[in-house]
Amino acid sequence: MDLTALKPYAARLGLELDGASIDRLTRHVELLVQVNDRFNLTTLTADQEILDRHLSDSLAIAALLAGAAGPIIDLGSGAGFPALPVAVLRPECQVTLVESSRRKSVFLREAIRSMRLENARVETVRAEEIGRAPGERESYGACICRAFGPLPVVLECGLPLVAPGGRLLAPRGADARAEAEGLDEVIALLGGGERRVIGYELLSGIRLEALQVVKTGSTPPRYPRRVGVPARRPLTRVG
Numbered sequence: 001m002d003l004t005a006l007k008p009y010a011a012r013l014g015l016e017l018d019g020a021s022i023d024r025l026t027r028h029v030e031l032l033v034q035v036n037d038r039f040n041l042t043t044l045t046a047d048q049e050i051l052d053r054h055l056s057d058s059l060a061i062a063a064l065l066a067g068a069a070g071p072i073i074d075l076g077s078g079a080g081f082p083a084l085p086v087a088v089l090r091p092e093c094q095v096t097l098v099e100s101s102r103r104k105s106v107f108l109r110e111a112i113r114s115m116r117l118e119n120a121r122v123e124t125v126r127a128e129e130i131g132r133a134p135g136e137r138e139s140y141g142a143c144i145c146r147a148f149g150p151l152p153v154v155l156e157c158g159l160p161l162v163a164p165g166g167r168l169l170a171p172r173g174a175d176a177r178a179e180a181e182g183l184d185e186v187i188a189l190l191g192g193g194e195r196r197v198i199g200y201e202l203l204s205g206i207r208l209e210a211l212q213v214v215k216t217g218s219t220p221p222r223y224p225r226r227v228g229v230p231a232r233r234p235l236t237r238v239g
Contacts, residue, residue, distance in 0.1 A: 052204045061082040072096070073143050074098065080108055094121070102124055128228075159190040159191055188238075198212055
């Protein structure tokens with residue numbers, strides 16, 4: 001797949017997409033196409049779909065993370081978008097990919113090896129578990145949740161991983177503002193402060209939105225709750 005069409009798009013985002021970066025992204029896509037039937041990684045298989053909905057979206061997310069300090073964690077990494085492109089474009093940051101599926105984790109490790117990325121690692125674990133793990137909890141400058149689940153689940157599993165002063169970034173399609181309504185108390189309970197909805201545009205011109213929450217305090221020790229509980233009993237209100 002020819003990824004040169006991404007170069008002017010990346011430049012508009014303030015990103016430099018050099019030859020080495022394009023080569024790494026190409027390796028990722030080629031491996032994805034090669035093994036997708038076996039690993040069931042994505043339903044988007046046409047070249048233009050991958051270029052737009054996966055790669056340009058990942059580049060836009062990388063641009064939204066400009067200024068994020070410290071390591072980055074991505075929950076529900078799946079086929080590696082946006083985490084692997086973020087690792088390519090932010091080589092100064094360690095990027096942790098969290099994927100509970102062992103089969104998908106095998107793919108992600110092979111992609112990291114093929115792309116020759118030294119700043120990316122895979123953890124095969126549930127988000128609720130890593131959110132309570134010493135050395136992981138509240139140790140990241142940014143947490144990305146691109147395709148992880150309903151927003152209350154994203155907040156409960158993502159914010160405990162973010163250090164105070166860091167941020168949670170949750171791309172939500174075109175309805176982030178509506179989804180975030182009524183969740184201010186939940187955000188505050190989990191240690192979050194200012195929330196902001198950021199609009200961005202894909203290569204194709206499709207408009208999407210992401211919710212950004214700045215972490216201002218520590219998350220209470222009881223969160224995240226046990227595996228599966230955030231999804232079964234989402235935090236939609238406090239009390």
